[in-house]
Amino acid sequence: xxxxxxxxxxxxxxxxxxxxxxxxxxxxxxxxxxxxxxxxxxxxxxxxxxxxxxxxxxxxxxxxxxxxxxxxxxxxxxxxxxxxxxxxxxxxxxxxxxxxxxxxxxxxxxxxxxxxxxxxxxxxxxxxxxxxxxxxxxxxxxxxxxxxxxxxxxxxxxxxxxxxxxxxxxxxxxxxxxxxxxxxxxxxxxxxxxxxxxxxxxxxxxxxxxxxxxxxxxxxxxxxxxxxxxxxxxxxxxxxxxxxxxxxxxxx
Amino acid sequence: xxxxxxxxxxxxxxxxxxxxxxxxxxxxxxxxxxxxxxxxxxxxxxxxxxxxxxxxxxxxxxxxxxxxxxxxxxxxxxxxxxxxxxxxxxxxxxxxxxxxxxxxxxxxxxxxxxxxxxxxxxxxxxxxxxxxxxxxxxxxxxxxxxxxxxxxxxxxxxxxxxxxxxxxxxxxxxxxxxxxxxxxxxxxxxxxxxxxxxxxxxxxxxxxxxxxxxxxxxxxxxxxxxxxxxxxxxxxxxxxxxxxxxxxxxxx
DNA sequence: CGCGCTCTTGACTAGGGTCAAGTGCAGTGG
DNA sequence: CCACTGCACTTGACCCTAGTCAAGAGCGCG
Numbered sequence: 001x002x003x004x005x006x007x008x009x010x011x012x013x014x015x016x017x018x019x020x021x022x023x024x025x026x027x028x029x030x031x032x033x034x035x036x037x038x039x040x041x042x043x044x045x046x047x048x049x050x051x052x053x054x055x056x057x058x059x060x061x062x063x064x065x066x067x068x069x070x071x072x073x074x075x076x077x078x079x080x081x082x083x084x085x086x087x088x089x090x091x092x093x094x095x096x097x098x099x100x101x102x103x104x105x106x107x108x109x110x111x112x113x114x115x116x117x118x119x120x121x122x123x124x125x126x127x128x129x130x131x132x133x134x135x136x137x138x139x140x141x142x143x144x145x146x147x148x149x150x151x152x153x154x155x156x157x158x159x160x161x162x163x164x165x166x167x168x169x170x171x172x173x174x175x176x177x178x179x180x181x182x183x184x185x186x187x188x189x190x191x192x193x194x195x196x197x198x199x200x201x202x203x204x205x206x207x208x209x210x211x212x213x214x215x216x217x218x219x220x221x222x223x224x225x226x227x228x229x230x231x232x233x234x235x236x237x238x239x240x241x242x243x244x245x246x247x248x249x250x251x252x
Numbered sequence: 253x254x255x256x257x258x259x260x261x262x263x264x265x266x267x268x269x270x271x272x273x274x275x276x277x278x279x280x281x282x283x284x285x286x287x288x289x290x291x292x293x294x295x296x297x298x299x300x301x302x303x304x305x306x307x308x309x310x311x312x313x314x315x316x317x318x319x320x321x322x323x324x325x326x327x328x329x330x331x332x333x334x335x336x337x338x339x340x341x342x343x344x345x346x347x348x349x350x351x352x353x354x355x356x357x358x359x360x361x362x363x364x365x366x367x368x369x370x371x372x373x374x375x376x377x378x379x380x381x382x383x384x385x386x387x388x389x390x391x392x393x394x395x396x397x398x399x400x401x402x403x404x405x406x407x408x409x410x411x412x413x414x415x416x417x418x419x420x421x422x423x424x425x426x427x428x429x430x431x432x433x434x435x436x437x438x439x440x441x442x443x444x445x446x447x448x449x450x451x452x453x454x455x456x457x458x459x460x461x462x463x464x465x466x467x468x469x470x471x472x473x474x475x476x477x478x479x480x481x482x483x484x485x486x487x488x489x490x491x492x493x494x495x496x497x498x499x500x501x502x503x504x
Numbered sequence: 505c506g507c508g509c510t511c512t513t514g515a516c517t518a519g520g521g522t523c524a525a526g527t528g529c530a531g532t533g534g
Numbered sequence: 535c536c537a538c539t540g541c542a543c544t545t546g547a548c549c550c551t552a553g554t555c556a557a558g559a560g561c562g563c564g
């Protein structure tokens with residue numbers, strides 16, 4: 001299998017995080033400067049590295065600049081529930097900043113590049129750059145809306161619809177940061193990780209993926225998602241991307 | 253059946269919202285004054301009244317001072333998934349404040365008393381009362397942590413554990429606002445509402461409730477939850493209330 | 505070469521959904 | 535006072551989705 005890294009479209013250059021906040025409201029040079037300072041210095045975690053643990057109280061929050069990460073919780077029986085998958089431009093562990101201890105685990109799924117978020121600098125930003133603060137809170141609200149939609153999937157969609165929904169959402173997010181097209185995107189997730197996100201077993205996910213493939217809907221193979229029939233997928237998944245709150249979202 | 257209103261323990265008096273923020277950090281007279289102004293004027297919605305609708309862009313957010321409400325999303329097939337149940341002291345629709353349109357519906361489950369949250373006054377507070385802003389963001393983070401735990405329930409707990417977990421969590425929240433004890437609390441939820449929160453059918457919830465009752469674990473009857481064996485319930489549910497982030501949480 | 509990991513598939517099982525019927529009560533109108 | 539309606543709740547019978555168990559294939563790596 002081709003190592004994931006070789007397949008990235010490395011058009012990062014401009015910062016995914018700034019670009020994301022910029023979709024909420026246009027940022028001026030001063031504001032972009034503040035963001036630049038928040039986005040440095042950078043730290044690298046290698047793939048598989050645990051970035052934060054549930055119960056820790058070191059209040060580790062980051063901005064993810066490159067690579068994929070995910071947040072999850074563990075149950076006492078050893079089960080794992082993935083809360084969210086994070087891609088470049090996303091927050092990591094933001095919710096835990098003000099809580100006494102982290103409510104989740106964070107792990108790097110590929111090599112990642114992050115910058116740490118410090119509560120003091122954040123509070124300072126809230127008073128000196130209120131527009132930026134609004135954009136920040138908007139992004140946090142949007143993250144929460146994604147978690148809520150994930151909750152709806154787990155509660156009310158069957159395995160097929162859930163899987164279709166997941167890939168469609170991720171596709172929309174990837175497209176927003178210019179790492180994907182309407183046809184597909186690179187996706188370095190293992191089936192077991194995906195299954196733990198979707199609340200089904202890896203075995204059943206495998207069956208669902210086969211069904212999606214054989215129905216001519218979607219192919220997930222070699223760490224790549226290829227949409228074959230987005231329209232029908234969206235119908236099956238009851239997918240409506242308005243919760244992603246893309247201001248200028250394309251219709252497809 | 254006894255009307256729900258008659259059974260409230262009306263010890264409100266001091267404001268549930270102020271008390272909640274106060275558990276994060278002690279508030280001084282100035283800060284309490286600001287909160288008082290945010291908590292007025294009050295609006296009443298009668299039971300069953302829809303407070304906000306998904307897709308609306310009137311940015312309606314409230315603080316719930318009295319009564320119960322819930323937030324939910326609808327699927328195209330008519331299905332409903334309850335996101336969260338709100339009790340006095342909770343936010344309503346806070347996440348939708350900065351989004352272009354509300355990502356959820358809000359409905360009053362009992363008569364409720366709310367005060368509206370205005371974005372301008374909120375931003376003002378962030379610059380003039382940073383400690384209050386932190387407490388506010390803490391409360392919002394805690395709400396999100398509850399949603400995440402709900403997501404874990406839907407993804408990885410079976411119907412029995414899910415139901416037990418729900419009642420335990422709600423019990424801890426009720427106790428925090430002094431509307432419940434270690435033995436139980438008043439709970440004006442219909443079985444169908446509860447089922448839509450737990451991601452199961454009302455019929456199956458009914459079977460689960462019977463099982464809980466017959467196993468001597470918990471009784472939910474006449475809008476009242478009575479714990480019979482909290483210890484065993486907590487084991488079954490894999491319940492650990494640290495995500496609720498009660499600073500001084502009692503151990504029981 | 506063999507270990508370990510991810511992925512794949514089949515056979516069987518069980519948790520929870522669906523369908524259907526029925527109970528108990530509150531409210532309404534005769 | 536008593537039908538009648540409507541809603542929330544209850545229970546049983548049956549079925550299907552997804553979990554469990556088991557075996558094997560493909561591949562990277564020491």
